[in-house]
Amino acid sequence: MPKKLSKTKYIFILGSIMSGLGKGILSSSIGKILQSCDFSICPIKFDGYLNVDCGTMNPLRHGEVFVLEDGTECDMDLGTYERFLNISLNSQNSITGGKLFKKIIEKERAGGYLGKDVQFVPHLTNEIKSWIKKAAEDFSADFCLVEVGGTVGDLENGYFIEAARQLAQEQKGDVLFIQLTYIPFLSSGEAKTKPTQHSNRLITSLGVHPEIIICRTEEKLNKEAKEKISLYCNVEPDCIFEDPKLEYLYELPLVLEKQGFSSILLKKFNLEPVQPKLDNWKKILDRLANPTQTVDVAITGKYTAVVDAYASIKEALVHASAKLGIKTKVDFVDTEGLENNKDPNQLLQKYNGIIVPGGFGSRGVEGKIKSIEWARINSIPFLGLCFGMQLMVIEYARNVAGLKNANSTEVDPNTPHPVVDLLPSQKKITQKGGTMRLGSWECILKKGTKAALAYSKERVFERHRHRYEVNNAYTEILEKAGLIFSGTSADGTIMEMAEWPTGWGVATQAHAEFTSRLEQPSALFVAFLEECLKNKKAKS
Ligand code: GLN
Numbered sequence: 001m002p003k004k005l006s007k008t009k010y011i012f013i014l015g016s017i018m019s020g021l022g023k024g025i026l027s028s029s030i031g032k033i034l035q036s037c038d039f040s041i042c043p044i045k046f047d048g049y050l051n052v053d054c055g056t057m058n059p060l061r062h063g064e065v066f067v068l069e070d071g072t073e074c075d076m077d078l079g080t081y082e083r084f085l086n087i088s089l090n091s092q093n094s095i096t097g098g099k100l101f102k103k104i105i106e107k108e109r110a111g112g113y114l115g116k117d118v119q120f121v122p123h124l125t126n127e128i129k130s131w132i133k134k135a136a137e138d139f140s141a142d143f144c145l146v147e148v149g150g151t152v153g154d155l156e157n158g159y160f161i162e163a164a165r166q167l168a169q170e171q172k173g174d175v176l177f178i179q180l181t182y183i184p185f186l187s188s189g190e191a192k193t194k195p196t197q198h199s200n201r202l203i204t205s206l207g208v209h210p211e212i213i214i215c216r217t218e219e220k221l222n223k224e225a226k227e228k229i230s231l232y233c234n235v236e237p238d239c240i241f242e243d244p245k246l247e248y249l250y251e252l253p254l255v256l257e258k259q260g261f262s263s264i265l266l267k268k269f270n271l272e273p274v275q276p277k278l279d280n281w282k283k284i285l286d287r288l289a290n291p292t293q294t295v296d297v298a299i300t301g302k303y304t305a306v307v308d309a310y311a312s313i314k315e316a317l318v319h320a321s322a323k324l325g326i327k328t329k330v331d332f333v334d335t336e337g338l339e340n341n342k343d344p345n346q347l348l349q350k351y352n353g354i355i356v357p358g359g360f361g362s363r364g365v366e367g368k369i370k371s372i373e374w375a376r377i378n379s380i381p382f383l384g385l386c387f388g389m390q391l392m393v394i395e396y397a398r399n400v401a402g403l404k405n406a407n408s409t410e411v412d413p414n415t416p417h418p419v420v421d422l423l424p425s426q427k428k429i430t431q432k433g434g435t436m437r438l439g440s441w442e443c444i445l446k447k448g449t450k451a452a453l454a455y456s457k458e459r460v461f462e463r464h465r466h467r468y469e470v471n472n473a474y475t476e477i478l479e480k481a482g483l484i485f486s487g488t489s490a491d492g493t494i495m496e497m498a499e500w501p502t503g504w505g506v507a508t509q510a511h512a513e514f515t516s517r518l519e520q521p522s523a524l525f526v527a528f529l530e531e532c533l534k535n536k537k538a539k540s
Contacts, residue, residue: 048156302364
């Protein structure tokens with residue numbers, strides 16, 4: 001989208017009171033509204049932690065590690081931005097404390113600050129401001145949306161908010177702050193605004209004044225509560241918006257716009273109101289709200305508290321469901337029991353399709369393999385993603401090709417049949433951060449395969465994050481046993497996709513879920529759900 005405004009406008013979204021209020025969804029929704037007013041957007045997420053990126057974090061604790069086209073391993077919010085805005089982001093869109101300090105220290109060692117003592121202000125704050133401005137420029141952005149991770153008052157983001165304050169000072173009229181807050185309700189039904197007042201005071205003590213307040217609420221906010229927030233937080237009542245509980249997060253742009261969000265926001269920048277074009281977005285949501293059919297899908301593995309660890313898969317299923325006008329009920333099914341010879345039918349028979357997602361290490365592997373075997377034998381649609389493809393190959397090697405105890409060397413270094421092994425490029429790597437095979441890679445599909453049919457293309461790009469691959473010493477044996485390698489890397493050396501000769505079992509070494517967007521669902525997920533629908537029909 002071409003840039004319309006002569007100067008980029010900056011919006012900082014600040015969290016208050018507590019985390020987990022959906023700042024990423026809010027930032028994405030504001031971006032979507034502005035995008036549908038024909039403005040170009042550059043979203044940025046700041047995370048205060050000292051990790052350079054998310055790659056070494058535990059997804060069960062921190063949420064999914066999202067991967068961008070250029071291989072950046074980042075916070076799952078970047079995935080939300082891409083899913084809403086239908087644009088591809090890069091490392092510039094993800095600032096972390098680790099990246100900033102690394103840059104400053106490297107510059108200092110190189111003599112970049114000779115003679116000076118390097119300080120948070122101005123050196124670090126200048127670095128932040130120039131990063132944000134450069135990203136906005138590279139994206140030709142009318143609006144640069146900067147989500148500040150954590151909550152105001154955290155030690156980790158204080159210097160970042162200081163940089164934002166300086167930017168607002170230097171570019172008066174071009175910078176706006178939005179506070180996201182939470183309004184608790186007493187059992188009497190009374191809304192309590194005091195936490196919002198206190199946290200607003202904390203924000204203003206840092207020298208910034210939020211001009212718009214977004215209230216996460218479980219109930220409807222009445223006029224009185226809004227007036228109170230307005231009075232104590234120095235914000236006009238029409239600049240206070242509700243962010244209620246929603247079934248689909250994609251509803252938020254519509255919900256905000258119903259409250260007149262874009263005209264208020266644009267007015268703050270002295271811009272004329274524009275009618276956002278959200279009709280197509282609304283149509284997609286209408287299809288989600290009025291499904292014609294329902295399918296049940298199991299994501300199998302060994303789970304504790306996981307929903308956030310597989311956010312992109314869940315969302316990719318929502319996107320594909322919206323396209324097909326169906327509802328997909330997703331269960332995370334703990335297949336650990338299958339390791340003790342429990343009857344898979346008992347656990348899995350209600351499902352119309354099985355997904356085995358990405359993963360690392362040996363935890364829960366045998367249960368996942370059993371669920372793949374069950375799907376293959378019973379002709380249940382199966383979609384394998386990354387580790388899911390490696391386990392599909394292991395299952396086929398053991399149970400069809402007769403390679404007893406076949407495994408991945410990641411799971412069993414002493415396996416007699418290492419059908420999955422380290423990528424040659426990984427063999428000398430000792431550093432853990434940012435060293436997997438990452439980012440977007442081309443895959444050439446074999447004509448006539450289910451994969452080629454699903455994509456309706458012969459060349460596709462998908463994002464990767466792995467160290468292991470199908471061992472080429474075994475591809476011939478596996479092919480002879482019937483397994484089809486339906487996609488390879490452009491140079492033909494890496495098996496990128498595999499499928500069963502009968503039934504619909506398709507797997508990819510990539511994470512097809514990362515490129516799925518509401519307005520452009522992943523072809524592979526759509527094809528998988530179409531097969532689930534067929535399974536449902538055959539069952540009934
Ligand atoms: N553990 C496997 C590998 O490193 C799969 C990784 C994944 O599923 N992202 O190759």
